Amino acid sequence: MDGRCRMTEQVDSIVDISLAAAGRGRISWAATFMPALAAASRDVGTSLSGRRVGVFLTLEPKTANLALALAEAGAAVSVYSSGPHTSDDVAAALAAEAVRVYARSDADSHVDELLLNRFLDDRLEFLIDDGAGLVRYVHTKRRDALTFLAAAAEQTTSGVRPLRVMEDEGALEVPCVAVNDALTKQLFDNVYGTGQSVVMTLLDVTNVQLQGKVVVVVGYGYVGRGISATARAFGARVVVTEVDPVRALQAVHDGYSVSRLETVSPVGDIFFTATGIGYSITADQMRLMKNGAIVAVGGGGPPEVSLTGDVPLVSSDLARDYVRTVPVDAERSVFLIADGESANVTAGEGNSIEVIDLSLAVQLRVLGYLADRHQSMDPGVHEVPPEIDDLVARSALAAHGAEVDDASPMQIEHARSWRRS
Amino acid sequence: MDGRCRMTEQVDSIVDISLAAAGRGRISWAATFMPALAAASRDVGTSLSGRRVGVFLTLEPKTANLALALAEAGAAVSVYSSGPHTSDDVAAALAAEAVRVYARSDADSHVDELLLNRFLDDRLEFLIDDGAGLVRYVHTKRRDALTFLAAAAEQTTSGVRPLRVMEDEGALEVPCVAVNDALTKQLFDNVYGTGQSVVMTLLDVTNVQLQGKVVVVVGYGYVGRGISATARAFGARVVVTEVDPVRALQAVHDGYSVSRLETVSPVGDIFFTATGIGYSITADQMRLMKNGAIVAVGGGGPPEVSLTGDVPLVSSDLARDYVRTVPVDAERSVFLIADGESANVTAGEGNSIEVIDLSLAVQLRVLGYLADRHQSMDPGVHEVPPEIDDLVARSALAAHGAEVDDASPMQIEHARSWRRS
Amino acid sequence: MDGRCRMTEQVDSIVDISLAAAGRGRISWAATFMPALAAASRDVGTSLSGRRVGVFLTLEPKTANLALALAEAGAAVSVYSSGPHTSDDVAAALAAEAVRVYARSDADSHVDELLLNRFLDDRLEFLIDDGAGLVRYVHTKRRDALTFLAAAAEQTTSGVRPLRVMEDEGALEVPCVAVNDALTKQLFDNVYGTGQSVVMTLLDVTNVQLQGKVVVVVGYGYVGRGISATARAFGARVVVTEVDPVRALQAVHDGYSVSRLETVSPVGDIFFTATGIGYSITADQMRLMKNGAIVAVGGGGPPEVSLTGDVPLVSSDLARDYVRTVPVDAERSVFLIADGESANVTAGEGNSIEVIDLSLAVQLRVLGYLADRHQSMDPGVHEVPPEIDDLVARSALAAHGAEVDDASPMQIEHARSWRRS
């Protein structure tokens, strides 16, 4: 395939517009738990009037509210999402509100690429990206779309990493804001959101308990910490594997066993990866696991867990919805959740509304900021301005009924002085 | 007082050399739990030969092992500590090992300053400082000592803060390494060490329980988080006060109430400050507290809690060892632990041996680094080189029997690529 | 209705036998995590040969395995379940294995009663009961079925309570074993099972987070403790209401706020009942709640939460699947999960396989015991023999790879002596 699709006429961009009412109900439920986005919406006003904004995120009720908020701020909004990450009723509800939607839950990889290209045909000026998927694509296969592009905002750890590689190689041609690195995103969505929802999704799709089980967590970054804490709260004995010695020592102090993956592979009952790096578990490790071990991805999706390896594995039937049997030898099988996709957003409904609210409020405020400032920003990876973190945090605190304190004049004076008291 | 003392001849620099045997026993017990310092000692070798090193830390068995390790690395070591932070048997044991010790537990503030000046007379080239006490003193009252000074290493959050103020004002004349900011210090000593030991000390000196009590934690940095988590583990209901909205929102997500100090003052049973900033609790707040409330400092000592205010308070008798009665009106009193000094190092034995081991291993390695590099370093605040964090973490992991994993070639390759897989 | 139904011919007893394959897959997945039932099955052998056993439990893959194990032990097994508690694929799979199944997910209350009566027509000798539903029914409306009945086993707290009332009133005419009170049931299913799954179900059906929310738990028995601990692990601030002072004091010591329901009704975000007693939350309390409050039942289902009251409430539309809107005045609504049914078994898949495995292993062993002994047992409530608890616990421990220790001869000797050592 050459990056363009000739079948444009043959497939509708959404599955069924008549699902709009159902989608609208779910979008509206989510809206009631999204105070930070509502506050951002008030502050952004109509500063996006006439801008063409493309959104590439899992398409579900929460992200739909971002699309609606962008439209309310005056933008012409296009939304793209791949098959496994699309809710058709939500797609229909957005389409009914004059958002251009390119997303079908039944799309295979060919249709996905077709829809992606239609989306990129909208001459988008600003992109909200996930895993740097769009930015990488326009830099390689749709350089014509790059000519319209003013700036992008990236949502995930797994996306910021390749953006920084691109920047180091001099290959990044637009300014990209690392929304993932905003404190109100990283310290919340990754820890309280993903860490919790990945574990809950595994419990949901398997109906097993964690009490009495050995849970192996690969990677002790923000997501890995959240997974570990949730698993322990549910009675698991957690073993962490980690390549960074300081993080490994934190895991020790947090009360977990810390070991090498090859050492612990034969004793683990359940494995979660949370690395954001490909090939964190491959066929080679799966062969070491015991019969019935379960593997799920908490980080950035394939190839974080991969059936490739010195001798690749081939997956077999579903043992239950979202639970794929992977035979590792004549007698033993391992179960892979959601075929190695991020378990929480594929087999579950993703992170909680309130924690996503924070990230999406950052996105909306960043878009407002970019609309204003993008012309003075160089190509490269940019941080979220701290005042955006503060505003998002304050709007969420207000919704929780929590009050921030103020430093007294005496404290401010003391913080500024260094002479011996 | 002019910074020099004329009574030099009248007071011995330690209380009683015959206590050396007792001190030696306690130092030796601590040594068996200090694998990171032992590893650092092996690596540093004799690279400090002939250097004059001054150590200003609470003088107890753990820090004594740092002094001994410095001596073993070839340094001429001088140690100073103030009265409330001195163990006389440890002082004696060090003095018996040819360390120059200036520390008496019975010292009042005049004798403390006399001993400090004797210590500074040793023409010290390198300082290990606490709260920037020495660096501030030599920049103001003993500028003659500044002429010998090549570099300093600072142990605490409360000390790094004024050093940065000095740097901003152009007043800092030597390179200072922010040992406090090393990951193996900050992420461990502050969270697992101080957070835990402050709460334990309060329980020890009062014999009360936390179950059923409202504990107010002022400040939700590393120390505040440790205090909050420990207090909750002991059954307290924790209320956090914080001036930074992102930290406040973290406290909310960690399950704590978040409020303003003035709002929560009348309902708290126990108050801990963990701010590193003066005047975090003053007479004004104490007047709002209920009869019998208890106040302790987990951060940097006075004036973090202070009896000054619009109308100052005057403290009264001890209700129990380390528990000072502070009448706030005719009918009500508040209890202040350790007269507002850091509770854990005054009324308790300080943080655990193993967590202090990490910080002291950083100190020793930083001293080795400074001996090598100080001439190429500008005045100002310098970070600890990351490789020192790695080495310290690896030596501690080895002692815990924990193994760090290695990234596979496939993972390294994947982390480096950005083109669409 | 008179307890008999004349429409017998008009409705099939299950929905669709062709769903059997799907049901079989889910039953088989569950079986791999049910070691205690497997061990019980080996021990019980064929001791139920020819006995007619009726099972009334939520019909899903786990309980299906009990039905199959009873059949394997030689029993003629009949299964009944009401509409909201029935999985049609599981019903079909059992029917295909020669179990008599009376259960349709589409049954309304009339069809339910029709199916119940068909089930009771099977002249059952032994009953596995839930909420004492069958026992109460045969004592009042189907006294003809009572004549065949030799004994029953009761699964829930909410069922043991009325059985004891019946016993006290002299109205209980058969021996009933309080399986719920077995240690391996009560200390596990209620705490680790229901406590956890109710909270998870609420998170699933609402997609909200608990961080920052006030969660009110009504009742601090085994289930209430599990709910409280799970909610706190997820970042909620928990308030407990309880009528028993010792339990209330435990809640205080476990770190929760303890208050009266009417006091806390206006501030709670989410309410869980865990009392096993009707009318624990009624219209009167709901009117005190704030707009958007969510109410779920963790105990025994209606009328634990009830819309009756001094002035009853009327429920409205679904806001989301399983989330019913209940307007409380012109401006405010409360959301009721699963229409007040036990949330975990209605809106979720029930408790984890492994924890239910323990209860069902007790059930199977109790049935074996009853087949042997029922003739020597008086009418009334009987406890599970302690050796059954021990056998079930040992089989589960073996599956977890855990080892029980043995008391040494010296310890046994010491435990037996009282004379001063």
Added chain:
Amino acid sequence: MDGRCRMTEQVDSIVDISLAAAGRGRISWAATFMPALAAASRDVGTSLSGRRVGVFLTLEPKTANLALALAEAGAAVSVYSSGPHTSDDVAAALAAEAVRVYARSDADSHVDELLLNRFLDDRLEFLIDDGAGLVRYVHTKRRDALTFLAAAAEQTTSGVRPLRVMEDEGALEVPCVAVNDALTKQLFDNVYGTGQSVVMTLLDVTNVQLQGKVVVVVGYGYVGRGISATARAFGARVVVTEVDPVRALQAVHDGYSVSRLETVSPVGDIFFTATGIGYSITADQMRLMKNGAIVAVGGGGPPEVSLTGDVPLVSSDLARDYVRTVPVDAERSVFLIADGESANVTAGEGNSIEVIDLSLAVQLRVLGYLADRHQSMDPGVHEVPPEIDDLVARSALAAHGAEVDDASPMQIEHARSWRRS
């Protein structure tokens, strides 16, 4: 020795009456945190007028308040305590208040027995006993004192056990109330009190941390659960050993490893016993431990941990206060805390004031009850009346500002009915 001592004249019954002022201060501090005892005191009134009551408990500020409350209720109070469990200042303060005190911290076992016999010479009618020490003694060596004895109240698990053995053997000649089994004692003192204070004492006397350590807890009763939870909260990886399979399975579900003691002896860093049974750890297990392992008793004191065994061990010097070195072979030593006495009451200040307040309030109310009813009570072990538990719980709840709810008439009605709703 024959149970009588001829050296009566040679030793004073307390060390130094001039310590009374210091003791009074500590007793008074404790009193402010003992609301349940104060409420009991009001309710008991003067119902003990003229009764001779003997108290045998660790003599420290909390128990001193019980002695004073008994005196205030009109009793003639005698207090006995053994050397390691005596605070001389508290003894002096009580003696100054006309309590007869027989307790010296410097007493060796001969003086202890002498003081015990003086105490028993007081013709005591009621005893408050610890470990059944007094009851066993008067039944064997001081049968003359038994003739005065009307009833006893026992404080500990380790004491109730031998009392039940005595009862089974027909050897118990007086009614004994198992105060230990009161809910407000057992569910609080053992879990929140001892469980927590034993761990804290170990941390205090060693200054080590638990993070990264393997902690072995021998016995998973109430005390063992408290120790395990506290150790985990401090970052330890906990391994439980247990002889009861149901308790072992609870430990598994609570997230702990469960193993046999001999299996885990070589890998544990710290061992706590919490069995109440002698010889739970002996020389045989200690020989399996690694060099530097630490052993502490959380249960009932010697011989719970004992140096006897197939080949006994001999202890050596103190490595630190309360830390005894026990060489196990030429190269390895184990450290024993407080020579195998209950660590918290010997090396620490015992459990928190508030949790002991509950137990002592039960004691005082039980004494009032006994004064009233003892004549109608048969010899044997008696339970604490439930209304005493309720009264004690309610008085503590009031002090915590917690409110108990009331069941509504609708709930009471529903709880009483069994007919199908």
